Amino acid sequence: MPSYTAPTKDAQFVLHDVLKITESGIPGYDELEADFTSAILEEAGKISSEVLAPLNAVGDTEGCTLENGVVRTPTGFKAAFDQVKEGGWPGLDMPEEFGGQNMPYVIGTAVGEMFSASNQAFTMYQGLTHGAASAILAHGTDAQKAKWLPNMVSCEWTGTMNLTEPHCGTDLGLMRTKAEPQGDGSFKISGQKIFISAGEHDMAGNIVHLVLAKITGAPEGIKGVSLFIVPKFMVDDDGNMGERNSVSCGKIEEKMGIHGNSTCVMNYDEATGYLLGEEHKGMRAMFTMMNEARLGVGMQGLAQAEVAYQNALEYAKDRLQGRDVTGVKNPDGPADPLIVHPDIRRSLMDQKSFAEGARAFILWGATMIDRAHRGKDQDADGLISLLTPVIKGFLTDQGYDMTVKAQQVYGGHGYIEEWGMSQFTRDARIAQIYEGANGVQALDLVGRKLAQDGGKHVMAFFDLVKTTIGELKGQNEAFDQDFIEPLKAASKDLQAAGMYFMQNGMKDPNNALSGSNDFMHMFGHVCLGLMWAKMAHAAQSALDGGTSDKDFFETKIATGRYYMARQLPATALHLTRIETGAETVMALDAANF
């Protein structure tokens, strides 16, 4: 049975030693002293390890069941959900006026990693609610906010996001769900939505569905889509629960993973709904919290990689198999532990250097969201908008690969469900798909974000790398050689790829789009390289300052050196591929495949 220990110390290191959040000038951050954030993270870590992690396998094994329209969640989920609610966790970064604790998003993200790592399927119930509440917060009328938010912030009621239909996923312009105005401000919503996470379940008094649909007579395509609030139970203006709305779960999907979350086919049969935001601007409303939602999914990639790594490490230390070729390490035992073997080390170092780099990247991204939202900083908004597809696509692709590596450490036992390593890979797999499949993230990055505002944000990113290099370099010779030089080289590769797109994308956009996946990954590597340079620098500063925690900071530098030496050079391969353009990618007629 796998276990989970929250990486509180590492998150604290990133928040305080690396990002120096209290000095960042972001509104609300001055309160985030190390003792304070530590208390929150410790508490979140405790509930993650003690309450959520033990239910992870239960959720996987039992799954959710649908009987007579009622969805039953796995044993123990409801009690744990109550405990999470009592702790006030769902409203951690929600406004106080609706019952939240008004913490910055960066704290919600650090806590979110722990919840997700310990039980992704469980945590999605509150995650979806958070997303739906954010949409109402951003686009609802005052009356709508007052009516729906307090119960959603507390997770008394949960929320959902209804986009996909059987024939349309990415291309939402093909949507068929209809909304007919009733003349009283309400609409009758009819249609079928699929892949609705937490669509129906037994843990909340009500479920607030946010549904994309087309109002009768709306323009064709994506420009005719509006967003609606469609509750499971009607609620009157005094907040009293009324009769059941005509929305129902038609089926629970059998999925590869996240079995503990009920993924529903939802049928809307003239269900009563209320417009959220403006008519025909549903996509815009839905996309307002896209950066947050996608950062949250990227975080899931990190989270599964982290918990899988922890368990792979444990196994590698415990399992005795073979002998160290350079000399016996465990002479009193029948064999040495797996961790003596270089190829096991390589795998563990891949995982460790990814997880720690990704954590810094995610938390840095979260500070940008806070800077944009709380500080109304347009530049931060532009930068996080650029980095969002990288965070989502790169961290979930890599995160998945890391869970596969962790599983591999277990040999045959990794394939047996009882040992729990398979669940990490199966659960991690969804993050590459939902909230915009990673191919769409790459397309968003290269087809839209690069050129956004005249390329201003990507220029700002390169400036930032350059400035950071200028600030960090010269700490000592080894640091420059191990961190600054590789970061420079990788950043140069990334710039060369951008240049290639500019020069060749004009004559044929496919020259850029054929390299989109490679570009997203090389961008991710540069970001992690940047994070590692900052982390190593902070660690060396602590060592130079005579820290009492030498092992931690030395390990941090050694882990960073591994990343820079073994992972970051992938940018060169990505550049090589990108520079071959569209020709070999598009050479075949579809019929000749």
Add this chain to the structure above:
Amino acid sequence: MPSYTAPTKDAQFVLHDVLKITESGIPGYDELEADFTSAILEEAGKISSEVLAPLNAVGDTEGCTLENGVVRTPTGFKAAFDQVKEGGWPGLDMPEEFGGQNMPYVIGTAVGEMFSASNQAFTMYQGLTHGAASAILAHGTDAQKAKWLPNMVSCEWTGTMNLTEPHCGTDLGLMRTKAEPQGDGSFKISGQKIFISAGEHDMAGNIVHLVLAKITGAPEGIKGVSLFIVPKFMVDDDGNMGERNSVSCGKIEEKMGIHGNSTCVMNYDEATGYLLGEEHKGMRAMFTMMNEARLGVGMQGLAQAEVAYQNALEYAKDRLQGRDVTGVKNPDGPADPLIVHPDIRRSLMDQKSFAEGARAFILWGATMIDRAHRGKDQDADGLISLLTPVIKGFLTDQGYDMTVKAQQVYGGHGYIEEWGMSQFTRDARIAQIYEGANGVQALDLVGRKLAQDGGKHVMAFFDLVKTTIGELKGQNEAFDQDFIEPLKAASKDLQAAGMYFMQNGMKDPNNALSGSNDFMHMFGHVCLGLMWAKMAHAAQSALDGGTSDKDFFETKIATGRYYMARQLPATALHLTRIETGAETVMALDAANF
């Protein structure tokens, strides 16, 4: 529901246009005219598509059940197994004297890909039997062969391989299963074996277990291990079935995939067994067919990649989503098919170029096994021994990644079990683990095979690449540029890596072993690059000769160009990693991870 079409035409191309098997001089190959092999492959393709493929999802959903010691296989498995037996498929490449058809191994491999692709879990029942029969063939006495082989060749009786115990997988020296001599030539075998594929089931009259165990008083470690035949039902010297032996299935493992195969915990409780081969030389006996067995597993990596690709391609052609950025391709439809999008193409080309390259590699490897066994060719034996870990490790790692890519093409539907794409990834996953986990393959390659016979075989490989380049180059300018130059560069990278190991492995073997995984992968790429150069050359020759099948051969060249441009350059990244040596890999104390 996914489907499968056997790649008969492509296999024929490899066998006849590329490998030119009838001209190869390998004993038995002169009969393998194109019409003849085509007839066999067509027939195998038919049973694969029509009988085995439809049972693939059934096996996954139902799995195997254990009740009162009896294991029930999924609905339809027994009938299909009977059909496979009636067709004589299990004995295809087995000697005629035991009821086989005496076909070369290369034909068994081409057929094996089809069977595995259509239903891996099902095909393992006969695959394990084949392995066990091969061991008896190689090491049994005449009496043992006569007693066991005829029924195993026909699959009336199936076979198993029992190596792993709960505390020992790779490190079989830790084995605890005991064999006590009874004075009459038989032994009493006691112990527990785990992960025994096809360990118990309802499709055969008897099960012949091959079991590794230590004879009382045997030397410590791996040198004290012997191999035993332990039947489920006793068989007397006249071939009459007797009473049940004291071997039983204690449990069926819940696995990530291959649910249709019963993976058993097997308990031996003073079960009667017979020594196979010499005392204390069980490992040697087991390893005799290791090249074959591992090539067979590498082939599973290809097989799952192929079937997943076929279904991803189908979906990419059918599913309408978004528009081609260079101009609408399906003006009468609501959207263009997925296949117009460059990133979908990239994914499909990755898959296609891998599968076709891997098929050539596997079949080439199979000809080496035939050359070694049928032609008693020591050089071929040495070369395939070198390439075996590459075939197993590279093709299963890459094969798995390809199934993940294929699944990704389906977006959300890829995550839903009903669509079948998840099963391909879950089934493919095991091939990276069993028959020696891929880390062990890499270790075998770098730690043993490279230096074997004074490095003779790796030198022979480089000579072969060089000779092949000499033979192929100059076909035309484009060919040299697209195929010869990249192959030269990749081969140079591989040689540089080998050189690095030689120069640095002496002072610290970890300098070599830290790069073992990268070396295995770069070696695999060079092999596929070599195969693509040969295939493209053959295709161009056909075109130059005025073939009537222009599309096929042009597509072949275009697919190869993709591989050379986009995949083969990975060798440079692997070399970069290798040349960083052990330092960053081994830097941390185990306690500091």
